[in-house]
Amino acid sequence: MIDLTPYRALIFDMDGTLVESGPLHEIAWRETLERYGLPILPALMRSLAGVPTRQTLEIVARESGVSLPAPVDEMNAFKEARVSELAPRYVKATALGNLALEQNGLRPMAVGTGADTDEARRILDHCGLLSLFDVVVGADQVQHPKPAPDTFLACARALDHPPHECVVFEDADLGIEAAQAAGMAVIDVRSRFQFVNEYFLADEAVG
Structure with missing residues (x-):
């Protein structure tokens, strides 16, 4: 059980936190890299989760x-299109969706993600989560996305709360770095909820 008493506003990462989407992004990434002749480097891709x-x-x-x-x-548009096409088959809400539902109307909430805003809104809507959030801040809305603090600071401004009143839920090291740089409390969902971001865990494609 998480004690949210100290916090006035909640900010959630999306992929791997609110939404189980590892297989979706692995397939979309593999197709993108193969289409444009770039190498598939699983360890590097895992390290870039959230970028x-x-x-x-x-x-x-x-x-x-x-x-x-x-x-x-052009390459970004191709990957986004594949994510949109594949999302109905591969994404679903995590247990944190229930937490967001419980907090709906009690605290203002935002999503701060490394995905572009339109893509994030489509995925959240597919998972039945979009209406729970006051704002969605994607990478296209900030000059410096994660691991810079800009995404989470933009969320705090939109929710009208200073950073020290916000808590961030994250599953990626770079996202945690961004939350800390923003001066916010952060909950690593990998340890608190035993989430595993299944993303490029093997050299074989996910089918």
């Missing part, structure tokens, strides 16, 4: 010693 698609593509190319084979916006 927006555009930045991930740039990092993969840099770490592989190659140039991006197409405009990054």
